[in-house]
Amino acid sequence: MAGHGKRVKKQGGTINEVAREAGVSVSTVSRIINGTAFVAEDKRRAVEAAMQRLEFRPNYLARTLITGRSMTVGVIAEDIVSPFYADVIRGVEQALLDTPYQPVLNSGHWSTQYETRAIDTLIYRKVDALLLLGSTLSDDTLRDVAGRVPLILFGRRVPGLEDHCLTLDQRGAALNATRHLIELGHRRIVHLHGPPGQQDAQERRAGYRDALTGCGLPLHPELELQGDFLEQSAAQALTHLLDARVPFTAVFAGNDQMAAGARLALYRRGLRVPDDVSLIGFDDLPASAFTIPPLTTVRQPTYQIGQALARHVLNVLAGQPSTLPDFDLTLILRESTRPLR
């Protein structure tokens, strides 16, 4: 059978072979590759020719083993798939594009176990820095990790690591969103919140309550519905509420995906948005500007955040002082809300 010959990975000669081929020492070749020192013009040419001929590719692993720098930054997102994190990642990638650093991505899958594994893998592979986009790990564990590798955190504020944490005022933004509804005259406002285990979900819910109590309105526990940040859960929860004939005139969803789910539930019951029910989301996903009607929501400047995060990583790696900027969450007024009749 053919095919077993493939065992030998075509791997374009080593620095040794190049040196022999060009009639110089490996040190000289290394110097040419890295531009570490001047080398006579004729040798340089000989070496370059040899590299061509042998299809030489430096072995990054060997280099990293010696220098201790891999020129990679590990990025772990709770979920690469989520449109929200995806946009942050885009920003990170963009900011790293014209630097010698390469991002290496991995998912944490919202699970302590998988996240731990992903972190370990990346550290073993000697990433020069680690960027966590959300995390399910405890503060202690995180501090531990920070001792092993430069660590930058998004969406978590860990005591002791403040300089490398970027968080947003979720609570304040949720308060604003809810208040907007209140100012439009709504009093019975449903809130679809995410899992109690997630910090963002908690904070947004707190903001919702802040707004209500701040305006002297009563809290209605029956209007606080739990979902899992996906469309289906919201559609289901809201349908139950509708079936129970609990009255409400507005919905504040914990994220845009749940807003979409809520929207469909309403549509199924013949309720119009915004005429019968006002709807607000959170995140401003790219798709949310194109829903019917376009969704009023809270914009998280994810792309810029990604860029800022990456730039901070770069600074840290360069040993330069760097502080993470603050980002504002802004309410994007579109067409899914209107004054209560």
Place this chain on the structure above:
Amino acid sequence: MAGHGKRVKKQGGTINEVAREAGVSVSTVSRIINGTAFVAEDKRRAVEAAMQRLEFRPNYLARTLITGRSMTVGVIAEDIVSPFYADVIRGVEQALLDTPYQPVLNSGHWSTQYETRAIDTLIYRKVDALLLLGSTLSDDTLRDVAGRVPLILFGRRVPGLEDHCLTLDQRGAALNATRHLIELGHRRIVHLHGPPGQQDAQERRAGYRDALTGCGLPLHPELELQGDFLEQSAAQALTHLLDARVPFTAVFAGNDQMAAGARLALYRRGLRVPDDVSLIGFDDLPASAFTIPPLTTVRQPTYQIGQALARHVLNVLAGQPSTLPDFDLTLILRESTRPLR
């Protein structure tokens, strides 16, 4: 100033130190780590204790340098951010979860340059296999890459690499979708297609034409509108068409995102879906089941595809024979289409 002490990365001793600490040779330690051979119980315990004390972590790089296997598989998607590829990636991650292999992701950004760079980086880092989710590279280049590392391709059929290519019958599916519209009585059907440079876009467009000519209907060039697979482009193109008062009763969008854009353009003009205009998308993104109305579209079983791809990689790596399965694209009938009055 404090802080400069951090230069020394806390790095949990080497196998050498462990050996010294435990009073054995490095070979013995290595054997214990890898379970390569029997080791006396007392030494084993001594070594394990030493590893604990020194917080020993094997250096993967050194290991890879010797064994030639990194236990990673590189995954490059045209765009990690696109909901479509994201779901494929989820499948890949899932299938790799309980194997010793780790995925390492990277984006090609729909650009030959970036894709080339991403491939190089991954190969330099010695991934054991490479999985390309879409590619802008030429057949020749791809064959070249396949010579350097086991290569599996999704969305491309490269002569010579057929065994490792997974493609879907985009053309046939587009034909089906269009025919569905024709069977509902539609005659003037708009097609929003992607960039001419993309194979998928081409094929879907060809399928659309196949359906028309196959049913003996005339082609109307003015109804074929170009977009870029994003919402905005579709909204714009369709708005122009509407402004030009070109009549049509149905729209077949090249993907779901463009369908969303079209949907909004229609909404802006007071056209109802499906009452005034029928709409079909392509991809069946998770969000498309929750649009208003829920979108009729072509489902690509992305998650399963991701899993199949990953399993194939695993087989190839294990040296086992493996063939990529075939996947069917199915038309998901929801509520955005209806018979022409």
Place this chain on the structure above:
DNA sequence: GTACGTCATGAAAAGGCTTTCAGCAAGAGG
């Protein structure tokens, strides 16, 4: 009691590269 196979263990090489250190030639200064 000698010879031999078995088995745990250690020494050393290998893997591909960077970097320190020493060497050597050439030009400058006396």
Place this chain on the structure above:
DNA sequence: CCTCTTGCTGAAAGCCTTTTCATGACGTAC
């Protein structure tokens, strides 16, 4: 003509493992 720089180049050590090979110790068979 000799000494001192200056500057390019090569030898060799080192990074952290795995793996081959050799070495004893030990038990068994003859």
